[in-house]
Amino acid sequence: MYGGGNTFESNLANDHLLANEDPALLAAFEARIEAGEKIEPSDWMPALYRKQLVRMIEQHAHSEIIGALPEGTWITRAPGFKRKLAQMAKVQDEVGHAQLLYSAAETLGKSREDMITDLINGKSKYSNIFNYPAFTWADSNVISWLVDAGAIVNQLANSKGSYGPYCRALDRICAEESFHLKYGHDAVVHLATGTKIQRDMVQAALNRWWTPLMHFFGPPDKMSTHTAILVKWKVKMATNDECRQQFLDMYVPKIWELGLTLPDPNLHKDPTTGEWLYTEPDWEEFKRVINGDGPCNAERLAVRRTAEARGKWVREALRNPQAVYVTPLA
Numbered sequence: 001m002y003g004g005g006n007t008f009e010s011n012l013a014n015d016h017l018l019a020n021e022d023p024a025l026l027a028a029f030e031a032r033i034e035a036g037e038k039i040e041p042s043d044w045m046p047a048l049y050r051k052q053l054v055r056m057i058e059q060h061a062h063s064e065i066i067g068a069l070p071e072g073t074w075i076t077r078a079p080g081f082k083r084k085l086a087q088m089a090k091v092q093d094e095v096g097h098a099q100l101l102y103s104a105a106e107t108l109g110k111s112r113e114d115m116i117t118d119l120i121n122g123k124s125k126y127s128n129i130f131n132y133p134a135f136t137w138a139d140s141n142v143i144s145w146l147v148d149a150g151a152i153v154n155q156l157a158n159s160k161g162s163y164g165p166y167c168r169a170l171d172r173i174c175a176e177e178s179f180h181l182k183y184g185h186d187a188v189v190h191l192a193t194g195t196k197i198q199r200d201m202v203q204a205a206l207n208r209w210w211t212p213l214m215h216f217f218g219p220p221d222k223m224s225t226h227t228a229i230l231v232k233w234k235v236k237m238a239t240n241d242e243c244r245q246q247f248l249d250m251y252v253p254k255i256w257e258l259g260l261t262l263p264d265p266n267l268h269k270d271p272t273t274g275e276w277l278y279t280e281p282d283w284e285e286f287k288r289v290i291n292g293d294g295p296c297n298a299e300r301l302a303v304r305r306t307a308e309a310r311g312k313w314v315r316e317a318l319r320n321p322q323a324v325y326v327t328p329l330a
């Protein structure tokens with residue numbers, strides 16, 4: 001439904017991949033998944049499992065590297081030395097997560113160069129949420145608290161999944177994200193319990209980020225293209241709606257506790273079912289943003305392109321150190 005290309009054609013291609021598999025090998029693979037075994041890079045796997053993992057891990061890696069940008073712009077403007085140090089360390093961690101994830105995706109046969117090329121050419125997706133601007137320090141704090149919180153909900157579940165290298169990367173990432181979450185919570189509490197100007201600033205930030213946060217977990221299950229097969233093969237250990245519900249359950253009470261409000265008058269927990277009810281966020285906006293037409297998509301990719309161009313000489317020097325020595329200084 002929300003794929004970049006023609007979803008009908010891509011589903012047909014996926015069906016075709018699956019139909020071409022050896023039924024005995026496929027059955028043995030699915031039995032291993034069912035038994036909770038980890039699949040490792042040298043193990044036999046269906047082409048569609050490989051394709052789905054590359055898509056998902058690559059998008060995740062891009063999200064981490066692009067996700068460093070909105071908070072990165074606040075390093076120089078963070079209020080005070082301690083916040084600046086912590087902000088810098090967090091941004092550095094996010095870039096490190098991208099490295100772990102690119103390495104995990106490489107085990108499936110796609111090179112890092114190809115992944116980066118697909119990112120900067122706009123072919124690959126990355127998380128919707130990083131295409132919005134962090135106007136104020138409070139925006140940056142809301143990202144550190146609630147985007148990291150959402151990321152942990154999703155990643156903690158998936159770290160128990162079936163593909164060994166991805167799960168091991170997620171274990172390491174979640175440990176660091178938990179620390180980010182504490183940092184973000186502390187920063188939001190500081191503003192929410194501060195002066196009126198600080199409280200207004202954090203409330204305005206929360207209002208701005210609520211829709212992108214609701215989008216963050218992906219389209220509703222009934223509209224999701226990939227959930228069924230990914231859940232079956234234990235790549236996704238919770239559906240998009242399950243993650244969204246868990247996030248609401250864990251964080252809405254904490255937000256309300258701080259005297260902050262959320263910009264959805266229908267948001268409440270159904271006392272009978274225990275399920276959170278809310279106004280559906282604008283899914284057309286989500287579709288536009290993930291397909292390249294969000295407020296900051298062009299800016300984010302421009303930064304990555306510049307980084308890629310500036311780093312070219314380093315990559316060339318690593319590939320061919322001799323050439324660097326013989327090049328006369330300009």
Ligand code: FAQ
Pocket residue numbers: 001002003004005055056059060061063064067068094125126127128129143144147148151154158215216217218219223224225226227230236240290
């Ligand atoms: N943004 O069929 P589904 C972080 C696309 S890391 C953009 O439901 P799926 C750390 C989807 O790709 C954040 N696109 O897809 C941090 C597909 O398009 P395609 C990233 C989205 O894969 C914190 C189409 O819609 N986390 O934040 C999004 O089953 C703070 C159909 O959707 C991960 O990547 C979206 N939100 O479920 C860093 C975790 N949602 O490929 C810095 C791993 C959906 O057909 C600061 N990924 N789409 O063209 C996942 O768990 C899954 O891929 C989902 C989407 C849940 C994101």
